[in-house]
Amino acid sequence: MHPNLSADLARLPELLDSARRHAVEVLSGLADRPVAVPPEPPEPTPLPDAGAGAAAALERFQNRWAPGFSGSAGPRYLGFVTGGATPAAVAGDWLTSAFDQNAVTGSDSSALDLEREAVGWLRELFGLSTAHAGAFVTGATMSNFVGLAIAREWAGERLGISVSQDGVAALGNLPVLSGSPHSSAYKALAMLGLGRGCVREVATLPEREAVDVDRLTAELTALDGRPAVVVANAGTVNTVDFDDLRAISALRQRYPFWLHVDAAFGGFAALSPQHADLVAGLDEADSVCVDLHKWLNVPYDSAIQFTRRRDLQLRIFQNSAAYLGMPTDNPDFVHLTPESSRRLRALPAWFTLAAYGQQGHREVVERDVALARDLGDRIAEMPHLRLLAAVRFNVVCFTLTEAPTAERVAALARTVTESGVAFLTPTVYKGTPGLRAAFSNWRTTDADVVRVADVLRAA
Numbered sequence: 498m499h500p501n502l503s504a505d506l507a508r509l510p511e512l513l514d515s516a517r518r519h520a521v522e523v524l525s526g527l528a529d530r531p532v533a534v535p536p537e538p539p540e541p542t543p544l545p546d547a548g549a550g551a552a553a554a555l556e557r558f559q560n561r562w563a564p565g566f567s568g569s570a571g572p573r574y575l576g577f578v579t580g581g582a583t584p585a586a587v588a589g590d591w592l593t594s595a596f597d598q599n600a601v602t603g604s605d606s607s608a609l610d611l612e613r614e615a616v617g618w619l620r621e622l623f624g625l626s627t628a629h630a631g632a633f634v635t636g637a638t639m640s641n642f643v644g645l646a647i648a649r650e651w652a653g654e655r656l657g658i659s660v661s662q663d664g665v666a667a668l669g670n671l672p673v674l675s676g677s678p679h680s681s682a683y684k685a686l687a688m689l690g691l692g693r694g695c696v697r698e699v700a701t702l703p704e705r706e707a708v709d710v711d712r713l714t715a716e717l718t719a720l721d722g723r724p725a726v727v728v729a730n731a732g733t734v735n736t737v738d739f740d741d742l743r744a745i746s747a748l749r750q751r752y753p754f755w756l757h758v759d760a761a762f763g764g765f766a767a768l769s770p771q772h773a774d775l776v777a778g779l780d781e782a783d784s785v786c787v788d789l790h791k792w793l794n795v796p797y798d799s800a801i802q803f804t805r806r807r808d809l810q811l812r813i814f815q816n817s818a819a820y821l822g823m824p825t826d827n828p829d830f831v832h833l834t835p836e837s838s839r840r841l842r843a844l845p846a847w848f849t850l851a852a853y854g855q856q857g858h859r860e861v862v863e864r865d866v867a868l869a870r871d872l873g874d875r876i877a878e879m880p881h882l883r884l885l886a887a888v889r890f891n892v893v894c895f896t897l898t899e900a901p902t903a904e905r906v907a908a909l910a911r912t913v914t915e916s917g918v919a920f921l922t923p924t925v926y927k928g929t930p931g932l933r934a935a936f937s938n939w940r941t942t943d944a945d946v947v948r949v950a951d952v953l954r955a956a
């Protein structure tokens with residue numbers, strides 16, 4: 498054994514203790530460190546020959562890299578849609594590494610059964626029936642990818658072919674209809690060989706990002722019985738608008754289409770009785786995408802994919818080999834997701850649900866929504882800023898009152914970042930450049946909103 502390895506093995510408890518101390522320091526300092534550090538990469542160093550041992554590696558990391566890491570797990574990182582990690586989720590994530598299970602087959606470990614339990618809990622959390630089977634993937638992009646892969650297989654089935662067997666050329670063009678699709682849907686379609694060009698953006702309602710169901714109906718009628726895919730959006734990134742899932746789902750009585758719902762973060766509306774109506778009809782979907790590293794506040798990377806057609810999912814993702822075993826009635830995850838070997842990313846999700854339950858996570862969702870509304874109210878009162886849309890849920894989308902050019906909005910974003918107090922990301926909403934403040938962190942409080950508002954007022 499390499500001497501550094503044997504020395505580290507002998508000192509493992511001390512080593513993990515130093516890493517733990519560093520992690521505790523980082524987490525307890527989160528609220529005070531600059532929220533987003535503009536990156537300045539340090540000078541590259543050559544590949545170590547002998548290596549310095551883990552204690553020295555930790556020290557080097559602390560000195561050379563850690564100061565440049567963002568406070569993205571903290572309460573005022575409001576860019577993109579970014580979750581933190583609850584205490585239980587961090588503990589669960591550490592143990593995921595310590596146990597280092599390969600959640601691929603169930604022949605040697607109960608890890609897959611833990612994943613099945615976590616899937617069942619999440620299904621209930623999002624109000625889905627047991628008709629939906631689920632599996633963990635790395636993020637909403639992969640969850641959309643899997644859902645759209647199953648959609649593609651379904652379209653093949655309608656036309657009497659198997660895309661997973663015969664290839665996507667046998668299928669020809671597959672129209673994908675959506676009002677305000679997330680960029681990751683295009684990415685997934687590119688990876689699936691269906692092409693970004695297969696998306697037909699359907700008109701949205703006036704002043705909204707939700708699809709106009711009448712226009713969608715007209716597009717479906719024009720397809721004249723050809724199978725299609727509808728990507729419904731439950732929570733758009735600019736204004737967190739929701740398609741009318743019940744109305745869209747009802748159209749399936751008249752038109753053959755696969756209903757995929759991108760509920761990456763909007764799915765969490767289901768946790769709050771006051772907002773659950775926004776996702777009414779979610780259970781009707783053929784496939785559903787929900788991100789977990791956003792609003793469930795588990796560490797990256799984690800998302801879940803649900804579908805009513807596990808049989809089709811199995812056709813696509815099966816990885817049959819003598820040594821892996823053949824898929825059974827209760828297939829191992831190796832046969833259900835793009836990965837074969839895979840991290841037990843169910844464990845942090847299991848931990849946070851075991852620790853805080855439905856109530857704890859509901860409180861996070863409701864608090865974040867209230868905080869977004871509060872920031873929206875404060876911005877509405879600032880003469881130099883204006884809301885680009887009413888705050889519908891957990892995102893505030895706003896811009897400069899005067900001359901909101903991309904340059905001036907970028908300068909505002911820079912001022913906020915350089916203050917160290919908060920991090921917001923730019924967008925374009927209905928042609929107007931603006932900024933988004935997205936609330937999905939469990940740590941954020943009223944005091945944080947006051948600080949963010951102060952920085953915006955002064956900017």
Ligand SMILES: *Cc1c(COP(=O)(O)O)cnc(C)c1O
Pocket residue numbers: 578635636637638639679681732733734759760761762788800
């Ligand atoms: C974040 C997001 C995605 C992509 O999620 P990743 O976790 O980054 O892969 C897809 N759809 C929506 C609506 C999102 O908000």
